[in-house]
Amino acid sequence: MEFDDKVPIYYQIEQYIDREIITGNLAPGDQVPAVRQLALTLTVNVNTIQRALAELIRQGILVSERGKGNFVTTDTMVIAKMKRRVIETELAKTYEHLAGLDMAPAEMVAALEAYIETREEGERHE
Amino acid sequence: MEFDDKVPIYYQIEQYIDREIITGNLAPGDQVPAVRQLALTLTVNVNTIQRALAELIRQGILVSERGKGNFVTTDTMVIAKMKRRVIETELAKTYEHLAGLDMAPAEMVAALEAYIETREEGERHE
Amino acid sequence: MEFDDKVPIYYQIEQYIDREIITGNLAPGDQVPAVRQLALTLTVNVNTIQRALAELIRQGILVSERGKGNFVTTDTMVIAKMKRRVIETELAKTYEHLAGLDMAPAEMVAALEAYIETREEGERHE
């Protein structure tokens, strides 16, 4: 995994785990890989992992069981809410940024479609 | 202006000036407000402004004239290129993030349209 | 039983058994439930139970008889002393904490009375 050094690593790990849960790679009730395992896989320090997990635990997305491990909550409401929040935040950020470039809503959609088109062409020729 | 404390302020200021140029609020050849003026307007420290401007100068987007001030480059190619980069970067980030949530390209466009729809309704009822 | 994850579980179990003895649920001479039984009832690991019991044995509150089990001491002086200690500790902690909030002794009593009043009202309406 690559990190953007403009934002804290612990924050990127938080988002990474959010995504793993949203996509179902980590299902409700699943055990999250051990802290030391994640530290190895992502090549970051154990404490940095802990900090990311602590925030997810605080949000109720993960639950910690002492000596057993960390688990994805089985409360699907919490997960559904998180998913909505993540997507909404992403779209809102895109909207704000493009609006800040004086783009009208219809132009944004067109730009995204054009981008996807270009990208897919690029992939076809790889 | 509000800052996201998850990313460096100097970097947000860089992007802010990029946007001012793209939208034409700052046209080619225009003088950029004095450092101390920007520091007041944005309520950040002078050094932070300096750092953002230094980066823009390095990129050739601004040109510094000793004793006179900083000016937007008159090289419209540089500006056009920057504009493309900014928009492309924004769309790429959105694409990557949504793809990371297992969203298909068509879904991304639909989600953005839905978001805009919801947002406009919200604004109508404000 | 629910545990406060801010304090060691073995310590909370110690206090739990203290309370069982003080209330008479466990009388002098009574056999304490088997370690494995307690582990099941309280849903904690056997080792954690052992650690709590070891401390109570050290204090003379329980006596261990090899091959038979653990028993509440018949030395009522020890129990009486423990009871006094438990209550005194509780009141002292409350006093210290409220005093740390600049509350005068009379206010503490009033606050406790008010709390009990509110609580009983709440229970009446449940």
Add this chain to the structure above:
Amino acid sequence: MEFDDKVPIYYQIEQYIDREIITGNLAPGDQVPAVRQLALTLTVNVNTIQRALAELIRQGILVSERGKGNFVTTDTMVIAKMKRRVIETELAKTYEHLAGLDMAPAEMVAALEAYIETREEGERHE
């Protein structure tokens, strides 16, 4: 300051700062002593202080200003709510613990009064 090694130090520091705010030693808008200063005063590591402050910032009780310091929120509603929570939690804990010893509400009040009485006598003879 002395720490109870049964609960995390960062948590005790959190409560310590809560109390400083409740008693007015730290008023709304006041700057909290520098992290490194607190670390010296309380003789704990800087990171431990950071962890306590991070939680208070998350709760909106403190606000952090990059490069300037940490400040007590000027939102007195947040502080008032925190104060109520702290006192309520303290009384609830006392109530639960004494109820667990089979004490009736009236006895609790009597016990607290007796404790205060004894304590004041002790102080008179010191």
Add this chain to the structure above:
DNA sequence: GTGGTCTAGACCACG
């Protein structure tokens, strides 16, 4: 000078 982030490494609580 002030807070923020990360690393390395140790030790404890629990299973």
Add this chain to the structure above:
DNA sequence: GTGGTCTAGACCACC
């Protein structure tokens, strides 16, 4: 073996 807490110390961003 697994997570939780703490320490020591470094380096960065910002004022």
